[in-house]
Amino acid sequence: xxxxxxxxxxxxxxxxxxxxxxxxxxxxxxxxxxxxxxxxxxxxxxxxxxxxxxxxxxxxxxxxxxxxxxxxxxxxxxxxxxxxxxxxxxxxxxxxxxxxxxxxxxxxxxxxxxxxxxxxxxxxxxxxxxxxxxxxxxxxxxxxxxxxxxxxxxxxxxxxxxxxxxxxxxxxxxxxxxxxxxxxxxxxxxxxxxxxxxxxxxxxxxxxxxxxx
Amino acid sequence: xxxxxxxxxxxxxxxxxxxxxxxxxxxxxxxxxxxxxxxxxxxxxxxxxxxxxxxxxxxxxxxxxxxxxxxxxxxxxxxxxxxxxxxxxxxxxxxxxxxxxxxxxxxxxxxxxxxxxxxxxxxxxxxxxxxxxxxxxxxxxxxxxxxxxxxxxxxxxxxxxxxxxxxxxxxxxxxxxxxxxxxxxxxxxxxxxxxxxxxxxxxxxxxxxxxxxxxxxxxxxxxxxxxxxxxxxxxxxxxxxxxxxxxxxxxxxxxxxxxxxxxxxxxxxxxxxxxxxxxxxxxxxxxxxxxxxxxxxxxxxxxxxxxxxxxxxxx
Amino acid sequence: xxxxxxxxxxxxxxxxxxxxxxxxxxxxxxxxxxxxxxxxxxxxxxxxxxxxxxxxxxxxxxxxxxxxxxxxxxxxxxxxxxxxxxxxxxxxxxxxxxxxxxxxxxxxxxxxxxxxxxxxxxxxxxxxxxxxxxxxxxxxxxxxxxxxxxxxxxxxxxxxxxxxxxxxxxxxxxxxxxxxxxxxxxxxxxxxxxxxxxxxxxxxxxxxxxxxxxxxxxxxxxxxxxxxxxxxxxxxxxxxxxxxxxxxxxxxxxxxxxxxxxxxxxxxxxxxxxxxxxxxxxxxxxxx
Numbered sequence: 001x002x003x004x005x006x007x008x009x010x011x012x013x014x015x016x017x018x019x020x021x022x023x024x025x026x027x028x029x030x031x032x033x034x035x036x037x038x039x040x041x042x043x044x045x046x047x048x049x050x051x052x053x054x055x056x057x058x059x060x061x062x063x064x065x066x067x068x069x070x071x072x073x074x075x076x077x078x079x080x081x082x083x084x085x086x087x088x089x090x091x092x093x094x095x096x097x098x099x100x101x102x103x104x105x106x107x108x109x110x111x112x113x114x115x116x117x118x119x120x121x122x123x124x125x126x127x128x129x130x131x132x133x134x135x136x137x138x139x140x141x142x143x144x145x146x147x148x149x150x151x152x153x154x155x156x157x158x159x160x161x162x163x164x165x166x167x168x169x170x171x172x173x174x175x176x177x178x179x180x181x182x183x184x185x186x187x188x189x190x191x192x193x194x195x196x197x198x199x200x201x202x203x204x205x206x207x208x209x210x211x212x213x
Numbered sequence: 214x215x216x217x218x219x220x221x222x223x224x225x226x227x228x229x230x231x232x233x234x235x236x237x238x239x240x241x242x243x244x245x246x247x248x249x250x251x252x253x254x255x256x257x258x259x260x261x262x263x264x265x266x267x268x269x270x271x272x273x274x275x276x277x278x279x280x281x282x283x284x285x286x287x288x289x290x291x292x293x294x295x296x297x298x299x300x301x302x303x304x305x306x307x308x309x310x311x312x313x314x315x316x317x318x319x320x321x322x323x324x325x326x327x328x329x330x331x332x333x334x335x336x337x338x339x340x341x342x343x344x345x346x347x348x349x350x351x352x353x354x355x356x357x358x359x360x361x362x363x364x365x366x367x368x369x370x371x372x373x374x375x376x377x378x379x380x381x382x383x384x385x386x387x388x389x390x391x392x393x394x395x396x397x398x399x400x401x402x403x404x405x406x407x408x409x410x411x412x413x414x415x416x417x418x419x420x421x422x423x424x425x426x427x428x429x430x431x432x433x434x435x436x437x438x439x440x441x442x443x444x445x446x447x448x449x450x451x452x453x454x455x456x457x458x459x460x461x462x463x464x465x466x467x468x469x470x471x472x473x474x475x476x477x478x479x480x481x482x483x484x485x486x487x488x489x490x491x492x493x494x495x496x497x498x499x500x501x502x503x504x505x506x507x508x509x510x511x512x513x514x515x516x517x518x519x520x521x522x523x524x525x526x527x528x
Numbered sequence: 529x530x531x532x533x534x535x536x537x538x539x540x541x542x543x544x545x546x547x548x549x550x551x552x553x554x555x556x557x558x559x560x561x562x563x564x565x566x567x568x569x570x571x572x573x574x575x576x577x578x579x580x581x582x583x584x585x586x587x588x589x590x591x592x593x594x595x596x597x598x599x600x601x602x603x604x605x606x607x608x609x610x611x612x613x614x615x616x617x618x619x620x621x622x623x624x625x626x627x628x629x630x631x632x633x634x635x636x637x638x639x640x641x642x643x644x645x646x647x648x649x650x651x652x653x654x655x656x657x658x659x660x661x662x663x664x665x666x667x668x669x670x671x672x673x674x675x676x677x678x679x680x681x682x683x684x685x686x687x688x689x690x691x692x693x694x695x696x697x698x699x700x701x702x703x704x705x706x707x708x709x710x711x712x713x714x715x716x717x718x719x720x721x722x723x724x725x726x727x728x729x730x731x732x733x734x735x736x737x738x739x740x741x742x743x744x745x746x747x748x749x750x751x752x753x754x755x756x757x758x759x760x761x762x763x764x765x766x767x768x769x770x771x772x773x774x775x776x777x778x779x780x781x782x783x784x785x786x787x788x789x790x791x792x793x794x795x796x797x798x799x800x801x802x803x804x805x806x807x808x809x810x811x812x813x814x815x816x
Binding site: 272274320321324326327328330331332334335336338339342343345346449453456457460488490491492493494495496497498499500501503504505 | 637789
């Protein structure tokens with residue numbers, strides 16, 4: 001599903017990721033861990049195309065490293081950024097409508113309520129008025145709407161309540177069962193081990209350790 | 214868009230003396246009309262220099278230089294009318310315009326980026342309208358005659374040359390001084406400079422004041438040599454001129470604005486002989502080109518070429 | 529008293545056109561923090577197109593279609609041209625300023641500096657306080673109002689508007705979730721241009737056309753947009769009307785120039801005194 005070959009991320013003269021090469025098959029999950037600033041976010045951003053990279057990023061066998069982020073997204077890559085990014089000025093419903101198909105809006109609404117019942121009355125609220133946890137739920141729901149084949153998650157458990165962690169876990173397991181792939185970055189190694197087949201520890205821009213999940 | 218003049222003081226002074234000599238003997242070889250052009254280019258070069266200090270060195274895109282140009286011009290007028298001599302009047306022009314620079318700069322210094330540009334643009338328009346409206350003071354668009362004893366651009370060539378040289382020297386010393394270095398730091402990375410403890414506002418206001426003073430000097434010289442002032446001195450197109458000359462000549466270099474002013478004044482004259490009014494079209498196109506393709510201006514290009522010839526490693 | 533009524537009415541009419549123009553600037557400005565100094569010149573271009581339609585094609589009404597379309601296209605070209613520098617506010621200002629000079633200069637070369645006039649497309653007036661008030665002005669206000677309503681609907685109620693608002697708020701996130709931000713950026717420029725062109729065409733019979741009318745109005749519109757809040761289209765509409773009414777009234781009690789001076793000074797004061805108005809900074813940070 002995803003393969004990185006000689007993948008590098010640099011900011012000006014600084015190489016955040018010096019060389020990363022691994023493959024992530026369908027139905028598998030891989031974790032990226034390491035201390036703050038080691039390059040987990042840079043890796044994910046590089047895969048979705050928000051930062052300049054060198055080397056190859058192969059998605060379903062095709063090199064996407066020259067494509068714009070929005071093209072990569074529509075091809076089936078879902079990205080959940082750090083800090084549960086939502087569009088504060090848009091309502092909850094609008095945040096979801098952004099990625100939804102034009103028809104089937106009600107179906108989507110119902111699915112989201114099934115998943116996160118406590119979002120029920122909040123659809124007309126501006127996202128900036130929602131609590132942190134609610135915003136995370138919205139971000140996760142938005143990620144899932146298009147059923148992306150590759151999910152990129154950046155510190156998804158940050159500030160997440162335990163019940164929601166469980167919900168997320170269930171959702172991720174379900175996606176894996178459906179042969180989708182997951183790449184998670186998180187500082188919490190144990191969390192990653194629970195869901196991933198392998199966890200790569202990053203240090204100084206390279207993989208320093210591989211832990212079986 | 215920033216060029217670090219990497220020449221050491223010795224090299225610089227040599228070049229300077231050479232150029233000065235050339236300019237010194239120039240009138241002997243040129244016809245009167247050409248001397249007029251050179252004189253005008255020198256004055257306008259000083260004016261462009263004032264903008265370069267503010268923009269190329271302190272990073273503020275100000276559209277308000279016409280304000281100080283006009284203030285300087287009218288100061289000369291009233292100073293002469295008051296019976297003061299040339300030297301005193303020119304100094305007065307610098308100080309009064311500089312004072313205005315202090316006022317304006319102090320008022321707007323905490324504004325950033327595009328909004329700063331807007332405020333200076335509106336300020337420029339405002340001053341123009343005020344000048345237009347107060348005919349008793351400014352003579353409106355018809356203007357007033359400046360009682361110059363010895364008017365004429367060509368006749369005052371050496372005076373203008375002297376003043377320009379002083380201005381250039383002053384600017385060169387300024388940008389190499391501690392103040393200049395702080396300014397460059399502010400221009401290149403405001404946050405860092407602030408974190409290092411520099412009072413951004415203070416330095417910006419100082420630069421604005423100096424820039425205002427120099428623009429006033431140019432305005433005074435221009436009024437003096439043409440023997441005439443009008444509200445048009447305040448018109449925003451004057452501000453635009455300063456911007457264009459500096460950008461095309463090369464911002465952040467002391468010489469670039471002069472090059473720009475000189476080249477474009479000549480180009481403007483040539484073009485208007487060929488097709489009336491085509492000059493703005495050419496300038497506009499050049500500006501767009503400069504911004505998108507080569508932001509370092511003509512001087513930047515020249516410097517780059519000279520570097521290549523000398524075989525220096527790329528900057 | 530009738531002078532007052534006229535001044536007020538004129539102010540409202542002028543205000544709706546300014547509102548239209550400001551919205552156009554806001555669509556682009558709010559989109560990516562891109563300042564389009566040429567916006568005023570696009571307005572000027574739209575007005576001249578109206579004059580051309582009238583003078584050479586014998587139909588003013590044609591320009592109400594031609595101007596938005598043509599100027600919209602010019603808008604897209606500008607967006608395209610600025611692609612490499614769109615993230616740098618200073619370069620964008622300089623670049624669009626260059627385009628302003630270019631457009632202004634071209635107009636000067638092609639049509640000369642003498643003010644051009646477009647006669648009113650229809651002469652009917654209605655009686656107001658014993659004097660005739662032109663129906664055309666009412667027409668202008670109505671059309672502007674209608675277009676503003678359509679704009680509102682487009683931005684707040686359609687998917688396109690939704691994506692536009694999202695791109696405006698967070699271009700990076702928008703791109704990552706599948707929104708073609710640059711294409712929207714170009715469309716925004718087209719929309720902004722079309723609005724400017726339409727404003728110019730509408731106002732053409734009411735003012736005298738000169739190549740300089742562009743930059744002068746740009747200063748006004750930019751002020752309005754800043755005071756109303758970047759990207760806050762609807763607040764700028766309100767500010768535009770206030771501004772125009774104030775200017776109209778001031779011009780009645782003082783003279784035209786003094787009225788403009790007063791209005792500018794006041795607006796400038798508002799901008800200077802209230803730093804929070806300058807709040808919402810550019811959507812993009814300076815690249816370091």
